[in-house]
Amino acid sequence: MFRSLFPNDVFVEMDRLQREIQQALDLSPNIRGFGRGGFPALNIGGTPQTVEVYAFAPGLDPATLEIDLERGMLTIAGERPSALPEPGRQSALHINERFAGAFRRVISLPDDADPDAVSASVKDGVVHISIQRRAAAQPRRITIH
Template sequence: MSNLSRFDPFSLEPVVSDLFQGLFRPMRSMATTQDAELASMKIDVTESEGAYTVKAELPGVDKKDIDVQIDGRIVSINAKVERNKEEKDGERVIRRERYSGAFSRSFSLASEVDDAKATAEYKDGVLSLSLPKRAPSDQKRLTVN
């Protein structure tokens, strides 16, 4: 007599389920990292004698959902990303990794910006700001009597 046990395919179900779940764990943490990267908004700021240039990566953002505010030396960029639900009748979402939400970035420059002459352009997922420096105001000297 042999001591062979009968194969039960259902005994593998927990093992296969754990394996399947494990395949997505690294991607889940990667999605969180991607969300954090998008929410942190990568920017480049350069300075010339008369102006600052700012380039901000805003992939997947609609131009109407971008708001730029200038208050003296403070520049704030706010953006909103909304992903439409693409579910159809009879379908269910197995995985959703695309970012949806709002994010912002504020930073201070060394000189005040002339907001009346500032311009913004959005093309190919990159927001470009041209921020001319405000001319230094004439200092008034007081005569000491």
């Protein structure tokens, strides 16, 4: 991909705008509608007993993250500060590919997710959220007498 080190290059700006528009329109095939390219990146899966969410947020202080679960919607929000100096007379910014700013990801959970049985932990910049499924919804084997 072509990158220019000169500011105000119209082709680089058009390429950036095209990528941003494509990311905004590129929806995941999941019916719950996860957008690709968002921050933090997410992996979501589950077992018969739990729903597992992994949010990849390296460099963020876990205390600054807001994780809420309300009406079947899990929300992960916060702000990622910029580590770059503001462009000005003494500095120039040539390429900025790292996201900085406020973010919010919303995930629709299955109906059997139990909002009273949620745990969250962080290790090496990965936030792991585990949501138990309601006991009534878990599969069980029925014996014949």
